[in-house]
Amino acid sequence: MIVLGIESSCDETAAALVRDGREILSSVVSSQVEVHHRYGGVVPELASRKHLEAITRVVREALDAAGLGLAAVEAVAVTQGPGLIGSLLVGFSFAKALAYAGGLPWVGVNHLEGHVHALYLSGDPPEFPFVVLLVSGGHTGLYHVISPTRMQRIGQTRDDAAGEAFDKVAKMLCLGYPGGAVIDRIAREGDPAKIRFPRPYLDKEGFDFSFSGIKTAVAKYIAVNREEFKSRVTDIAAGFQEAVVEVLVYKLVRAAGARQVERVAMVGGVAANRRLRERLEAEAGREGLKVHVPPTELCGDNAAMVAAAGYHLIQSGRRGGLDADVFSRNR
Ligand code: KG4
Ligand code: ZN
Secondary structure (H helix, E strand, O other): OEEEEEEOOOOEEEEEEEEOOOEEEEEEEEEOHHHHHOOOOOOHHHHHHHHHHHHHHHHHHHHHHHOOOHHHOOEEEEEEEOOOHHHHHHHHHHHHHHHHHHOOOEEEEEHHHHHHHHHHHOOOOOOOOEEEEEEOOOOEEEEEEEEOOEEEEEEEEOOOOHHHHHHHHHHHOOOOOOOHHHHHHHHOOOOOOOOOOOOOOOOOOOOOEOOHHHHHHHHHHHHHOOOOHHHHHHHHHHHHHHHHHHHHHHHHHHHHHHHOOOEEEEEOHHHHOHHHHHHHHHHHHHOOOEEEOOOHHHHOOOOHHHHHHHHHHHHOOOOOOOOOOOOOOOO
16 A cells, blocks of 8 residues: 655655555655744744645655656555644644545544554564664653554653753754754764763653753853853764663663563654664663664655555554644653
8 A cells, every 4th residue: 555644744845655564665854944943943924835835846856766656655644643733733734735636535633653663664673572762852651562553651851851952952062953963973083981960861760751951051161161162062962872872771771671672762853863873782781681773864854754644544444534733741
C-alpha cells in the first residue's frame, strides 16, 4: 500500500510517499528556518502562512520525485498533533480534502509516534519490544514500544525539551537558531570537562527529565563571566552538551533494564547529535543492548515517518472522520 504522508506541525512543510510503512519512494522537506532565523525562534503566525504557501508545491514535488501521479496514492496519513495549531491545520485540512476528493482512507497521526516510525524506514529496524528515547525541540520522553501501534510512556520532561535547551543555550551564546546542530559542531572544538554544569537527574531512580536548571546554570555562568565568556564559547557548548547527553543516556539505559528489553532506540531532532550517538553506542554496548538510531535525515521532522505510522494505523482499521480536529498538546 502506497501512503502519502503530510507533516506541518512546526516549521517544516513535508510530504512523502512510503510503501508498506517501510520503503521510502520520496520524501520532501521544505524548511522555514530562513524565515524564523532572525526572530530567534518559530513565529507561529508566520509558520502557518508559510505552510499554506508551500503545501501544494511540496506534495507535488513528492509525487514527481516518486514518479507517481495522485492516482497511485492508496491512503493519506497526516500529523494531527501535538504542534502549533495554525500550522497543523494547514496540513490536516489539505490531507482531509485530498482524501475526501479521491475517496481514499485517511488517518491522523500523533507526531511523537511518527518520530518512532522513522526507525522502521532504515535498514535495521528494531524488533519488538524496545525502549525508545524521543528527543526533539518540543518533546523529550522515554517510551516502551510493544508493537507498531502500541507504546507506553515511561517518563517525560517536566519542563523544557532537550532540543529546546540546546536552542536556548545557543541563543545565549549568540550562535543563532536553531542551535542544536551548531552546538554539536562547535562542542567538538571545546573541552567537555573544563566547565562542569550540573547533571539534571531530578530523581535518579525515576524516568522524568528536567532541563531548565541546566539552561539557568549556563545563563548564570555567562552573567558571572561577562568579559571572558566569548573566548570560552566552545568549552561552554561542550560542557553543556556533555551534561545533557549524560542524563539522556543514563536514563535510557536504565529504562531498558527496568523494562527488561534487549534493544534501545533514539529518535527526534536531537538524536542527530554526534556526542549523544557516540555515548549511547558506548554505554548501551557495555550493557549488552542493541542500539537503533535512524539516519540523520530521518531524525528531524519529515513526512515519511508520518506515512509509516499511518500505514500501521490504517492496517489496524483506524480511519479519520471528516469532523476530526487537530490538537496542540499530547493527550
Ligand atoms: O524533531 P525536530 O526536527 O522537531 C521537533 O519535533 O521539535 O527537532 C528539532 C530540534 C531542535 O531543537 C534542534 O536544535 C535539535 O532538534 N537538533 C539538535 C541537532 N540537530 C537538531 N540538537 C542537538 N544536536 C544536533 N545535532
Ligand atoms: Zn518532531
